[in-house]
Amino acid sequence: MTDLPNDPIERLIALLARTPGMGRRSARRAVLKMLMRPQETMLPLAEALTEAARAVRPCETCGNLDAQSPCGICRDPQRDRHLVCVVEGVADLWALERAHAHRGLYHVLGGVLSPLAGIGPEDLAVGPLLTRIAAGGVEEVIIALPATVDGTATAHYLTDRLRPAGIAVTRLAQGVPLGGALDVLDEGTLAAALRARRPA
């Protein structure tokens, strides 16, 4: 907490300005606006931050962030447990959920392989994925990684590692723009790419 002003207003502006998407100017405006009705604006936000920091954790099964573990998706009896969609991160999982594109479960990899950045399989949730598949019940793994060089290489790597399990391994159809991140795509594109998935 070094480098933060002691004055309560300046301190709040400095912390809010660190929020992704907020600059110093918008933080100042937001704080001034909130100070007009602090009980109705600042205290509920403070409570929600505290509660989220306390309650939210990664799901022990899939890596999704939720207030319970296993997460709400893993616990949902309506979801198709034969189908597991592998995503790079929670942002992509949330994007697929907003698109109502996937009725199965997920597996959050926590990144993609990157020789340049020194990220190998042991840095990602590859082992837990193989263990999960080995436990049985999964019939298809859908690889929904970004269409980047590293994402594509990671998809190939996972396909090789999953081959011995003898299950279907598919990936998103072209439709995901080359080099594009999943979580900025519109929901229709995401849903179409998922429907038209093909063998990896």
Place this chain on the structure above:
Amino acid sequence: MTDLPNDPIERLIALLARTPGMGRRSARRAVLKMLMRPQETMLPLAEALTEAARAVRPCETCGNLDAQSPCGICRDPQRDRHLVCVVEGVADLWALERAHAHRGLYHVLGGVLSPLAGIGPEDLAVGPLLTRIAAGGVEEVIIALPATVDGTATAHYLTDRLRPAGIAVTRLAQGVPLGGALDVLDEGTLAAALRARRPA
């Protein structure tokens, strides 16, 4: 607190999305980013919000928002107590402070007169301003209201009400763009307009 989701993540996104300048998408991204390091990001922000909501109040003298009343400006022995700058709101006061444009004190009016919106002198801090001037010691009132129709009418009204006090009443030089809000001006323009102030 109606209409808010119970799920801690969804609740936090909904509350953060209400912050001026934040949309739902940026709130979602910010929450996801903060959830990666909740102790370092969410808890300090929650504490700063709680502390600001607890400590910050309007200055009893000038209407500035501060953790103490009278505020830091009103208490500052370096400020010129003969000079009082009348502003519409705290945002404008902060803008003038950032411009280092004014070495005197302030008076926050809390709005401008607006016959259409039914805002009369009794809805603004006009009475407290007159009382403050009547108490003596102030030699010049600088009216720094926005160059809108209502702002200009309010400046004329205040000039009339202050005339009996026999002190100088000035307003910002042209240089403030017509119809422009003070708190979006660059600091040089603000400082120049203040230096070139003229009798009202």
